Amino acid sequence: MRPGDPRLTIREHYPLTEAQLDLQLDALLNPVLSSRRTAAPLARPLASLARTQQDFTLRWVDIIARTNYEMAYQFAAAAPAALAQLDAGAAEAWIIQAMDSYDREGLHHGSQAFKNFSGFAARADGEHTASFEAVAPVLELFMCGLSGRRLKIDTAPVAWTDTHTLYLPPRMSVGANRAQNFLIYKIIATLLWAQSRYGTFNADLDTAVQQYNDPARALEWLNYLETIRLEAQLARVLPGLARDIAALRGPAHQDDATMVSLRAPGASVHDSIALLATVPLANEAPRLAWTGLLRPADAAAARAERLTREKSDLQAALAALLGEQVPSSDGEQEGDADSAAGFETSVYTDPDGDIDVQLSLGGKPIAAPDHVRNLLDSIVQDLGDIPGDYLTPADASDTAQNDDAVEDIPPDDDPRYYDEWDYQRRHYRKNWCALRELDVPPGDGGFVDATLKKYAPQVTQLRRSFEMLRGEDRLLKRMKHGDDIDFDAVIAGYADMRSGRELSDRLFTRRHKAERNLAVMFMVDMSGSTKGWINEAEREALVLLAEALEVLGDRYAIYGFSGITRRRCEIFRIKRFDEPYSGIVRQRIAGVAPQDYTRMGAAIRHLTRLLESVDARTKLLITLSDGRPDDYSDNYRGEYGIEDTRQALLEAHRAGIKPFCITIDHEARDYLPHMYGAVNWTIVDDVARLPLKVADIYRRLTT
Secondary structure, eight states, X not given: OOTTOTTOOSGGGSOOOHHHHHHHHHHHSHHHHTTTOOSHHHHHHHTTSOHHHHHHHHHHHHHHHTTOHHHHHHHXXXXXXXXXXXXXXXXXXXXXXXXXXXXXXXXHHHHHHHHTHHHHHHHHOSTTOEEHHHHHHHHHHXXXXXXXXXXXXXXXXXXXXXXXXXXXXXXXXXXXXXXXXXXXXXHHHXXXXXXXXXXXXXXOHXXXXXXXXXXXXXXXXXXXXXXXXXXXXXXXXXXXXXXXXXXXXOTTOOOOGGGGGGGSTTOXXXXXXXXXXXXXXXXXXXXXXXXXXXXXXXXXXXXXXXXXXXXHHHHHHHHHHHHTOOBXXXXXXXXXXXXXXXXXXXXXXXXXXXXXEEEEETTEEOOOOHHHHHHHHHHHHHHSSOOGGGGSOOOHHHHHHHHHHHOOXXXXXXXEEEEEEETTTTEEEEEEEEEEEEEOOOOOTHHHHHHHXXXXXXXXXXXXXXXXXXXXXXXXXXXXXOSEEOHHHHHHHHHHHHTTOOOOSOOEEEEEEOOOOEEEEEEEEOSGGGTTHHHHHHHHHHHHHHHHHHHHTXXXXXXXXXXXXXXXXXXXXXXXXXXXXXXXXXXXXXXOOOOSOBOHHHHHHHHHHHHXXXXXXXXXXXXXXXXXXXXXXXXXXXXXXXXXXXXHHHHHHHTTEEEEEEEOOTTGGGTHHHHHOSSXXXXXXXXXXXXXXXXXXXXXXXX
């Protein structure tokens, strides 16, 4: 019986003694305690807590230790004092923040987050606090309404952006009330969006601050100067938000005279860099409640990746535009002479900073599709213009070179080739994706045992419920032919005959076995976005599924998928249909780890082919994923990837396979109905519930 189980007896409600806690902590943290000799320093303060707090602490120590033992130790050390200040909900938010910090920034930052529980408690204190979970849906809609590239929203201890994702604090409590804290969230997100939209990272910020004696202090001042410039820009495009910022600043605020130039319509990040020489770097830069951090290195890495991908995408899109020219009567394409002159662009930026890019071919303006306009707009945000080499349409050799530049093709070059659906051209790209099957490297065999121990009561319940689904012999009565005589039917027939009615010929019994003729393929997302707790939840779900299916006897296989670009799509064998659930399969489940991107179409086509080779009346393809189709290049990100995946699923339908998707992506309602149909998908809104929900969903799908 686990700590916190509602079936605890009265005696088990008493607090655990120091000795009992010492034993449990020693079992949970043995690897990290070996250098510290004993768990007593942890057990002593925990002994003074109420039993519910002790159970809470031990449960989370167990969970965190499966990710990192040192993090679990730091949590156990901080828990007694933290639980004196935080209720259960706030304590879980504190733990999640610390583990997020560990996932993103490493052990030191994660440990510091556990130690800084007082700071978290101060921020979380009071009913006026706004949480990221509460404001994120509204902020996502607001960000969608802003111009420029679409940015994701996620949490981090401090606000910042890499120009791909906006990172916001998990809680906000600096305002006077909840409405004001929501407003501060909104201002932070908008200013981070403005950094990307209005060119904060279009200069080498690292080089700009390195000339000063204290580069870190110089970067803080540059951040402040950019905030002034971007607030002025927002005042021109979002005057309502500007009034909100002015109200928060108060009537006493006034800029230094040297900074007035930053509010001019044509001001850029270079003006902010130039003003660095005039500010008092000996003093700390002013800090505002809505000021995040500048992280130039992260932004530069995201920007470089995006430019490489968008250059390839634009060149491919321009090649498609050329291919859509209407053939003339003499067999040549209209505009061929003009096409030789190539594509050109004209960039217009109005005083409000809005960008308009006009595309022309051979000097004649052409109407670019929306996805091309979005690409042009995004490139201009990063570079200020469209370089000439970006406007060279791609051919097959160019595409291969671009792919080779960003990936490492495995040496055992024995791929299978699959078509890919190009929705813009309305036809397949033949043999476009190279896919390889690989085995998952074996992981820690103790993971499966730990999972079964963690979910022991639920595993027992799952096995019982799945046992009830097994086909059993049924005695069919009143049959024309059978294995034995149906004496009830004979007696009834004799009575009918004596009364003058015709004797029935249904006088036999036959035994019939209602067999489950199923074959199920589980397709598990192993993309990089599953790193951390999502990956752990996926592995736990596979363990519980396998244990239940072994009882049920259904034929099943498990494969992971990932890859990077069309030339390196990868399928990872975890369990084949003809393979028993053995120790090596358990080790492969434990070894499931995040890889690259989420190119789904090729993976679905390959697993469909494997399912087609299985003789079964009912065939299911169940996908376990955390997000939409995505890849590094080839324009797969966005509508192209969604349409290719949808086409692959339609192909599976035509092959007699029923696809279903289980996801934890809260945005899935935007694209899954289009891909899978109205009812063939479900969202699990809590990662922690994923392992049990997957087994329950499977049971409902197959009954």
